[in-house]
Amino acid sequence: MSLRILNLVVIVALVLAAAYVYRIKFDSTVQAERLAKIRSELRYERDSIAALRAEWGELDNPARIEALAKRYLPLKSVAPTQFNSLDQLPDRPPQFIKPDSQDPIGVIIENLEEPSTVTGSVSAPAAAPSEDANEAAVPLPAANPDR
Amino acid sequence: MTAIAQTESLQPGEPWRRRLVRGLLYGSKIDRGAKARARVGLAILAFAAVYSIIAARLVMFAVVSDGRTVHRVVAGDAIATARPDILDRRGEVLATDVRVPSLYGEPRRLIDVDEAVELLTADLPDLDATELRERLSSKRGFVWLKRDITAEQQREIYRQGLPGIGFLSENKRAYPNGAEVSHLIGHVNTDNQGIAGMEKWLDGHGLAALHMAGLATDRLQTPVQLAVDLRVQHALRDELVAARAKFKALAAAGIVLDVRTGEVVAMVSEPDYDPNNPRQALDPTRINRLTTGVYEMGSSFKAFTIAMALDSGKVTLKSSFDARMPLRFGKFDIHDFHAQHRVLTVPEIFTYSSNIGAARAALAVGIEAHKAFLKKLGQLDRLRTELPESAEPIVPKRWGELNTITIAFGHGLSVAPLQAVMGVAALMNGGILIPPTFLKRTEAEASALGKRVIKPETSEMMRYLMRLNVEKGTAEKAEVKGYYIGGKTGTADKVVNGHYSKTKVLTDFMAVLPADQPRYVLLIMIDDPQTTPETHGFTTSGWNAVPVGGAVVARIAPLLGIEPRMDLPTADHLILASAKESR
Numbered sequence: 001m002s003l004r005i006l007n008l009v010v011i012v013a014l015v016l017a018a019a020y021v022y023r024i025k026f027d028s029t030v031q032a033e034r035l036a037k038i039r040s041e042l043r044y045e046r047d048s049i050a051a052l053r054a055e056w057g058e059l060d061n062p063a064r065i066e067a068l069a070k071r072y073l074p075l076k077s078v079a080p081t082q083f084n085s086l087d088q089l090p091d092r093p094p095q096f097i098k099p100d101s102q103d104p105i106g107v108i109i110e111n112l113e114e115p116s117t118v119t120g121s122v123s124a125p126a127a128a129p130s131e132d133a134n135e136a137a138v139p140l141p142a143a144n145p146d147r
Numbered sequence: 148m149t150a151i152a153q154t155e156s157l158q159p160g161e162p163w164r165r166r167l168v169r170g171l172l173y174g175s176k177i178d179r180g181a182k183a184r185a186r187v188g189l190a191i192l193a194f195a196a197v198y199s200i201i202a203a204r205l206v207m208f209a210v211v212s213d214g215r216t217v218h219r220v221v222a223g224d225a226i227a228t229a230r231p232d233i234l235d236r237r238g239e240v241l242a243t244d245v246r247v248p249s250l251y252g253e254p255r256r257l258i259d260v261d262e263a264v265e266l267l268t269a270d271l272p273d274l275d276a277t278e279l280r281e282r283l284s285s286k287r288g289f290v291w292l293k294r295d296i297t298a299e300q301q302r303e304i305y306r307q308g309l310p311g312i313g314f315l316s317e318n319k320r321a322y323p324n325g326a327e328v329s330h331l332i333g334h335v336n337t338d339n340q341g342i343a344g345m346e347k348w349l350d351g352h353g354l355a356a357l358h359m360a361g362l363a364t365d366r367l368q369t370p371v372q373l374a375v376d377l378r379v380q381h382a383l384r385d386e387l388v389a390a391r392a393k394f395k396a397l398a399a400a401g402i403v404l405d406v407r408t409g410e411v412v413a414m415v416s417e418p419d420y421d422p423n424n425p426r427q428a429l430d431p432t433r434i435n436r437l438t439t440g441v442y443e444m445g446s447s448f449k450a451f452t453i454a455m456a457l458d459s460g461k462v463t464l465k466s467s468f469d470a471r472m473p474l475r476f477g478k479f480d481i482h483d484f485h486a487q488h489r490v491l492t493v494p495e496i497f498t499y500s501s502n503i504g505a506a507r508a509a510l511a512v513g514i515e516a517h518k519a520f521l522k523k524l525g526q527l528d529r530l531r532t533e534l535p536e537s538a539e540p541i542v543p544k545r546w547g548e549l550n551t552i553t554i555a556f557g558h559g560l561s562v563a564p565l566q567a568v569m570g571v572a573a574l575m576n577g578g579i580l581i582p583p584t585f586l587k588r589t590e591a592e593a594s595a596l597g598k599r600v601i602k603p604e605t606s607e608m609m610r611y612l613m614r615l616n617v618e619k620g621t622a623e624k625a626e627v628k629g630y631y632i633g634g635k636t637g638t639a640d641k642v643v644n645g646h647y648s649k650t651k652v653l654t655d656f657m658a659v660l661p662a663d664q665p666r667y668v669l670l671i672m673i674d675d676p677q678t679t680p681e682t683h684g685f686t687t688s689g690w691n692a693v694p695v696g697g698a699v700v701a702r703i704a705p706l707l708g709i710e711p712r713m714d715l716p717t718a719d720h721l722i723l724a725s726a727k728e729s730r
Contacts, residue, residue: 047246050232057240057323062381077702080629080711 256311374410394676409581445639448557498620509555614718629711633662636688
């Protein structure tokens, strides 16, 4: 009797194991195929990247860039005198308007129209422009009485 | 189990004949039922054992097999093996592998040879018909028909559907920069094996073994980064090509070497070749003159002579030597090119490039010391770098007084130019001789390799002399405002038919950049320059190699990150004064 139960158990186990093994085997085949496909895609992509890099290297070659630049750009090589260091930059140009002025844009326009406009490259006494700004700032509200 | 105790008489209904057979087979007293049960039990055990062994093996496979993936070679895949990419110091591609299809035939599987020949020559016009027919008629299993065909050609041939004709994709080496870095990286043969330059070095360092094992088929190898900077290389080559055309010279060559690490940042030897077309490399005029050629460097060797004299302590910057008369040795007279006919101090010997003064300075130190000093600076032994091409210097077999005299001003000893640059770099960088390299190297690695050859004070004095020579000397035309160049010129008479030629010269210019805080050493070498209207009939270095050197510096200094500094004081204030302070 006990032998018969053992037989039954073993047969059931065998069937289950066979089914399980079949499933695993099938899954692994599918996975292996996917892997092979991805590998070949990877290889293809790597080859394309290498080909593109080679092509980029050819296009980016300094000799080619130089020839193109000489042909199409009016640029020349940089002379040593054209370099400067950051600490040799000139100071900020003097402030035109006071921070509390009511119409800063108007003041700037007013200053632009004056022929003696102070720019960054023309040094002017620092006090003069601020006085100008004061004078310019005063009449503006009058010119705009609605406010 | 009780049945065993019973006798045969327990089966009374059995006919006598069967009882006889049973008695003969098993013996008359044994119970068959019990025996069968025992056998079944044994069989169960045996099967259980077999299955448990199988189960155990399965578990073992499941656990172990992960580590060992089976390498499947895809049909139609790489024959020529893969090589790692070569990059410059900033990561630009210098050499890479691209896949190209190649055409092969299997003559045994071919049905109609004539048809195949006809169709293939129609698609590939450069294929020789008779040779193709011969190959396809052979009895071999596999013949190459054409390596490296285009994708369109492959498509066309594929569409004809010829049996026994197929394609394999192969790795082919591509050099996107063409001739620009030719001598440096070298090239490969049809089977993608390195046969020159750094490509050969790669093969010598493990790649060949990988190829043999068939492992280097995939693009998984880490790229190799070189010390060369493609931009600097291009600027140097561009100037040298222009210089070679201008002076109608046989060749022009140049090196930029980092004095602190020994890295070769640029190396050009014009005429060069396109590594994509390696057949050009066979032309003997296209050799790499910087490593495979040996030359008498001329007056730039005086830098070594003066450095030796100063380092020995027997001579100081204030010492002077008699250059009033040509130096007479046996039947030879040593003349000065820029003869002053007076007593010259050491800086004057350097700036007037006085042969007599240099010879006297060398004699003051002694023949043996001279030889030992040049040996210490690596000028007498073959210089080996990563490049497989190297040349042995030509050293006189018996080194007498005359040899010391001539070698003092750079004649009678032929060295590879790269070797001389290495020596000059050691004179400039504080006195450490660092073997040059074509691979990237850090300062720490370099200082581990370097060995001291001269005192730091001597190096300081040498930099002063080099700068002085540009401020007021033979190298005045190299001055580029802001870069504080120092340099020594050299003009060597070429040997023609065993005699020094009066007209053919080899000029060179060794420059240090910048002279007060050296970072790079530059060599410009021009082989057999001709006169031009601007040179007033001169072919000496100061009229050709030196201005080229200045032009090169103006172009490469911004690329190398050297900041121009304006209004620097002259050499005797800047370098010499700081040298005295530090002492």
